[in-house]
Amino acid sequence: MSTLKEGRPYPRGAHFDGKGTNFALFSDHASSVTLCLFDAQGESETERVTLKECTNGVWHGYLEGIKPGQLYGYRVDGVWAPAEGLRFNHNKLLLDPYARKLSGQIKWDNALFGYTISDDPDADLHMDERDSAKFMPKAIVVKPDVLTKSPKPDIRWPKTIIYEAHVRGLTMQHPLIPNDIRGTFAALSDSAIISHLQRIGVTAIELMPIHAFAQDRHLLDRNLSNYWGYNTLAYFAPEPSYLGSGALEEIAKTVDALHDAGIEVILDVVYNHTCEGNHLGPTLCWKGIDNLSYYKELPGNPRYYDNLTGCGNALNTSHPKVMQMIMDSLRLWASVYGVDGFRFDLALTLGRNENGFNRDHALFHAMLQDPILTRCKLIAEPWDVGPGGFQLGSFPPGFSEWNGDYRDVTRQFWAGKEGMLSRFASRFAASSDLFNDQHRRPWSSVNFITAHDGFTLHDLVSYNEKHNEANGENNQDGANDNHSWNCGHEGETDQEDILALRAQQKRNFLTTLFLSQGIPMLLAGDELNNSQQGNNNAYCQDNEIGWVNWENADDALIDFVGELARLRKEHNAISRAEFVTGKLNEHGNSDVAWFNVNGEPMSNEDWNDPCNKAMAVKFVPPDKTGHAILVMLNASHVTVPARIPYCDSYDWKLLLDTPLKPIPNQQGEELVLEPRSIYVYEGRLISR
Template identity: 65%
Template sequence: MQQQVRRVEAGAPYPFGATVTQRGTNFALFSDNAEGVELCLFDGAGGTEQERVAVTECTDGVWHCHLPGIGRGQVYGWRVHGPWAPEAGHRFNPAKLLLDPYARKLVGEIKWDDALHGYPVGGGDDADLSMDERDSAPFMPKARVVTTLPLTATTAPRNFWPRTVIYEGHVRGLTMRHPLIPDDMRGTFAALGSQPMVEHLQRLGVTALELLPVHAFTQDRNLVEKGLANYWGYNTLNFFAPEPRYLGNGGLEEIAAAVDCLHQAGIEVILDVVYNHTCEGNHLGPTLSWRGIDNASYYHLMPGEPRFYDNLTGTGNALNTSHPRVMQMVMDSLRLWATVYGVDGFRFDLATTLGRRPEGFDPGHPLFLAMRQDPVLGRCKLIMEPWDVGPGGYQLGNFPAGFSEWNGDYRDVVRDFWVGSDGLLPSFASRFAASSDLFGEGRRRPWSSVNFITAHDGFTLQDLVSYDHKHNEANGEDNRDGHDDNKSWNFGVEGETDDPEILEARARQKRNLLATLFLSQGVPMLLAGDEMGNSQGGNNNTYCQDNEIGWVDWDRQDEALTEFVARLAELRKKRSALSRPAFLTGVRNERGVPDVAWFAVNGARMTEEEWNKPHAKCLVVRLAPARQGDVSLLIMLNAAQHGVDFTIPPGGSGKWEAVLDTAAQLEGERRDMGETVIAEGRSLIVWEARA
């Protein structure tokens, strides 16, 4: 390695990271507690450190310089000097090469070695109090300088929230087994924008594709050693660079091209983002970036014991978003993905952590306020996962206006209802009606509730009706990982079966759950593969299964079920009663018709006694249209095992036509008010008013 020989200019403290100028590149790194910073320049492959540049300019805690003649393609990393004082929260170690938090593209990948740790591994409980002086550069990925020109060419669809249908998928898992996508394209952003993928989403009526994490992430050392992989990606290495495995031959431009293709089809792109923690783990984790740059600024440390991390996320650490520079990093990352790559929204993993202050969760946290006032992010769809593992971590319904939330209560109540649990009618009706008891205050709207039956974390829909218990043996944790309370039912046989009666019962139950999802107020979210009967063999925690267990099996496609989902999406799109922009109140409109009315099976209005019958498992809901000229809907739900006589309630036009029946018995038939129909056991029927 050469000593510093080039001319170094002062440069500017903003923007952070590496910014190409007309004469060279500006570099800027925040570290309020550092005593010195070195910029390390590498060859094009990132294998050889060629030069170190001492950065002497520091403005407001930002170390910066400008290097003439350095341009696009340069590979670099940082070394930061300061005290090694874990008891005081400082873990500076210049022997460790550090990845730029603002890196836009990575070179190489982590090669696990003890030298990646700032302390001597294997030295006992107090090992992290000593500093390890081995160079970590040979084992570290580096950053590559790229230009910052906008890449997307399309205009965002900006689909109205009430008309939104979300499809949660994984870049690799969604495309790795697709028979119509070329082998060399599978598992990449390019595959997401391919014609077969786009056409499938359009057929389903999907308006937003929500992707599991695409930020660069680590392959956890313990998983690699067990022959497994970090599949889901919830262990972020960098918030600005994409996961390299998801890039094909098109480089960064490939992301924007995929977004453009989806936009042209009217489909928005939402990213699942993990700003609550990083891949550096607890005090015994590796030193890869933030820990070595400014540990005391970036992380929540334990009050009075800053050697240790406040493990609010269950992953070993939590980012301190109350620090202005950490909040700035999050905001800069979000804006980059929204402006450069054209992303339309974000789902925030363990979002309660993002609003943490020393005294607990704060709905008025500055980060939330900053997102809502931002001229770019304020127009995005912002969805919060409203929990973490810290004290008071479950905050469903407590996020401020402007944010939607994953409604875990909806998932649990709807599953319980269709399994046949007792005493659920009041809570089921609330969840079916967009959970106004949770989201009705603060001028929030029904789309505050993102409803789901299944998600990446848990059983698929097929497994929900096929397994009573999780089967995670392939994860190498003796089946201890994953949720135990799945609210599932196998209908008498655990797993696969060829019993026709059980297969029909399972198929109907899937239709019941899907129909409930699409008929509920709020925003439906469908898990990729549920529309075709995808199974994970009972594994409800496929975080480490980057293989056939975790990937969607397109060869298994249930064409009838796929068509059923498409029908549901079309019904939701066509009938304004299902996608209202305001919460249901039961108040009569100018035509004297209430927006919602609830009935018992005898056709009479639900009474308090009816609502509170412990064994009642049937309900009728009538929904008035939100649009002039549209028709009312009548929905009958029977979660009992046996058929039940339902009486068509009074009101409306008097004549109703069955447009959907999960038992496939009554579709196309018409009934007058006062007439009786039999709803088969565990079935759902939708009627449309006819003049």
Template identity: 50%
Template sequence: MGSRRATRRAGRPALAHGRATGRRRNRSGPARPGAAGMTRAAVGARSRVRQGQPFPLGATWDGMGVNFALYSRHATKVELCLFDARGREVERIALPEYTDEVWHGYLPDARPGMRYGYRVHGPYAPDAGHRFNPHKLVLDPYAKQLVGDIKWAPHLFGYTIGHKDADLSMDRRDSAPYMPRCVVVDPAYTWGRDRRPCTPWDRSVIYEGHVRGLSMQLPSVPDALRGRFSAVHADELVDHLRYLGVTALELLPVHAHADDQYLVERGLSNYWGYNTLGFFAPHPGFLSGTDIAEFKQMVAGLHHAGLEVILDVVYNHTAEGNELGPTLSFKGIDNASYYRLADDRRYYINDTGTGNTFDLTNAGALRMVMDSLRYWVQDMHVDGFRFDLATILGRERAGFDPSSSFLDAVRQDPVLSQVKLIAEPWDIGPGGYQLGRFPPGWSEWNDRFRDTMRAFWRGDEGQLSDFATRLMGSADLFSHLGRRPSASVNFVTAHDGFTLHDLVSYNDKHNNANGEDGQDGSDNNLSWNHGAEGPTDDPDVRALRQRQVRNLLASLIFSQGTPMLLAGDEFGHGQNGNNNAYCQDNPLTWLDWERAQNAEGRSLSAFVRRLLALRRRYPQLRRSRFLQARDAHAEEGVHWYRADGQPMTVDDWNDPQARSLMLELPAALDAGQTSRQTSLLLLINAGATEQRFMPPALDAGRWKIMISSAAAATEIGDDGSVVLVDRALMLLARRHAAEG
């Protein structure tokens, strides 16, 4: 997990036959008249190909016809293949022109709805990095829509499986009957009064969820819409997000993706979707019909509710696997241009753990990624991206470079530089851990925050100093080049790993349902079952778990930086101890909304709502710049105290047994804030016994308890002291006398 990248990919079998899509039914619906439904004769009659233009890439409808353009530096010939609604190939048309490494042609009578693919000719020379095979239908990398399923068969592979020379052989069977189809789309859509929320970073709170997981068990959603884009902006779900006070919904991959063959054979799927097949097309299984406008309607609905939409995107690898993987798109279009190859060019560099690595040092591959990102911002109106294994995107031939081609391209881009950009700053390649090294304009998933918070509240020794640093925004990692605390995306849990409920309920992972003999998923979870493995009726264990969940949530939301919540953590969703549920598309991962409505679920959701309300109310909890984290008397800073009210010393910070402290956040000095005269005091007791705190005296008046993770009522004594039970947290507030 985290910096070691023992994640969803850990322990999986080698890509014997690569990766491909799963078994969803064709949801393409009826073809438009004169397009995909045309007869063979009709296609031939109107296929008067003209030279067309090399830009834009992809299939572009201009109101009169469709321009087709495909980048391939090393191809010798490109054929456009047209299909009818029944999936039959009805015509092949050689693209007539080749300009600046782009093959192109124009069909004057083609229309939206036309289904197509390509066959690309060139050398089949794996030792030289080339894997052209015109017997294999390949998908347009710029296709805006895909229909149909991949049907696993040996025909999908460019080589003959079982041949003595393995991938050096060439398979001549036609793969078209087993492949999805690309679809020409009409991009027209009336956005009306859609406005981006443009939530400032210091007010942003991210909620990470999955299209299917969010809505498959949402009571108010009709069965036909569950798990689809339409359900994501259902009133019930939107009302819940607004009730909590989150500002952005981050969706796990929505790009068209493939299910691994070995998962399909086990009756499973690549549920998370980190196996991209097309970087412009929404995943067909997330559409309730055949119109990609459904995604746009979702975005508009969330924007109307004041919620931003952030997409988790996977530009580091594709679904084609290694040299033994299938030929689905890039591999057959121009393998040597799109992928990073080893010195022996038959083989792939595998910095992703998935078989291949996309090569953003190549201009054509870089252009495709940039075009894809701009498409989702400009045409689909999304508000930002979280980049999976983002170190790869910044890796040049000599290693990671904050001024790499991709990172510089994004930084100077007038569109992309203005949206939220979040990096997962690690991969499994050399020098893969790059937390804090991304350039200005980027925020980063902070796994140091995650691990420290888990270890501290578990009671591990020697965590107090690091806990304080993470609480104040991880200045040691991000305070340079004008970066702000918001550059640290703080999280305790994410899709990858235990849910918060499971983090406090299991010492060990329980991943048997994945069919990998428990070898997948991380073993370094920093979890604690608090006395019983899994479900228990022991009231003491249950009470302690509930308190620890609140401690972790409060530590997350009261920390400087950008908080990210995992969907379902706010009401206790669990996965039976599975910390790598990447292949579980079933009630294990679908949010249990009934649990959200029981007493415990409602109580925890109300607690999260209160935490986020306090964060909004008090600017000290969301500073837009770094402060001196440990200067006990720094002007405009923070003050650290021992439980007895004395300032923390170096020895106190270095005491491996120390597990309690007080953090004073003086009255906010931000101009225009209504709470500018209110001081806050955060009491922390991660010890195994109760702790008496003596809050510092300021001026006339008393501290007031704002929120506590302890279930039992706590009062401030006559002497101003507070007794906090073991493993608990409390926030106090105090107005200055000048306020009256």
């Protein structure tokens, strides 16, 4: 028997001090908490220790001789009254919410549920007395933290270019990565991946969820899996399958390697809900530890959860201990593993209280005042499925936001929809109508055309309809309105004219993305012509559908993306730190000017003409040493006669064009804009 001492209530979790381990678990409504120790295989429970001390709702105790590598879990006892939101069941082994590393996977069995499963509509009210320990993963006591060593790149927001990727999906099919590390953090640090990221010029890689997550039982039954990982099981532990070596240091080494290459690391984090589902979900952790504290219950009926996320439950971020758990998790990943930023999935849920969404929610204030997190990039996904579930532009200063309206408007504009010119111009100029208040900056808008959720860029120009049959839901899942256009043929084709048009549309989308004010986010594989075979909801496709296909890589497209990244980094006119407003600089040039195709300032008639799909915009840098950028666009299906706007301060030089048919540089000279085309010019000040 291990000798139990009083221990400390903080830090929570299991902490080894060189001689023994302190255990601390929050449960405000429990009557007792038992620490369960297991053998090295996690199969036999070797000892149970009742934690006798409870300080401010935190149960704690110190055990001498308990070292790193020890497997453990908890049993928490209290009132079983599901109708009142109390779901304590000491028969269920529970994972430590602060577990730093996991051993084993969930083995689905009805014993994992706190109630006895049956067809009875009140089944969840009846306690199940089977022991769940042999079906549960176990937490592992780890040695003291090993910090990352390389300095952070500290890329300024205006120069940030984000690359959204999946640890497994990005690396599984790369021909130069050794088979034994594909799909792991180690693969991300391979020179093949890093050299590619440098070639295309991105400054940050945003990783889809890497917190340990649960595999859905219903997906496994269909021989599918929760590939994306938006189903968190542990906020402090990495997904075990992403550790090729099995060591936590693998993450730090990968972050160091990316930092050495000048690339920041942003994590997509899911603090809005957990993998325990609704009232009929399993009892794995929070539900059995303190259901009333951890989750938002349905007002007036705590038997049920307030399902603001569409995933069955929502964490109660207004509870101070839940808020502390989130903050502790964020600080761990930022300080121990050296992560540079976070993208908050369904961030609207994080800011909800009893009155709905509140941009002044205490959790947001906690993040924005934290000395570690204030040095991180914080990005919100500004929607959920609750009331008023779309709040783009509503987050407090200090947060950037995924701009879903940018995605939709840009897709519609290049698909040729009428009446989009004015809306497109607003999105192209960093959506100041949404973000330019309270001293927010253009980088408040994270612009994207494709993301993990939806079509890839290749599929966006190849399919009018989703093709999700492989998901096993009769093609009923995924968005129906994708604002896509297949260029005249559904799916893959050998028709050269269609292939040429699709290639040009890809260049149009990419050029728009990289030249827009705000922050560009590129979906991994879009620079490679990656396809998901028309699947716009590949969340369960841990296979060739969901993985990036490197075999079809187009060197010309890769280099085109690299050139766009170089232009963005070199030209402050398009990577501005302030919103463009039309104000004049010292040379009498406004920071932005909009022109019709005749080279004249846009009139109200031009803006309001629903058939007008062509224009030009000039961006002027904030410093007199920089160069202006002129962008001429034609989203129509016909050629459009045009003139380069006359700007007597500048000498224009064509930098790139998406039809790959260069046109004249001279101001005032007549030219023709090809159908569905963009032309980008650099303007150098003329000496006087």
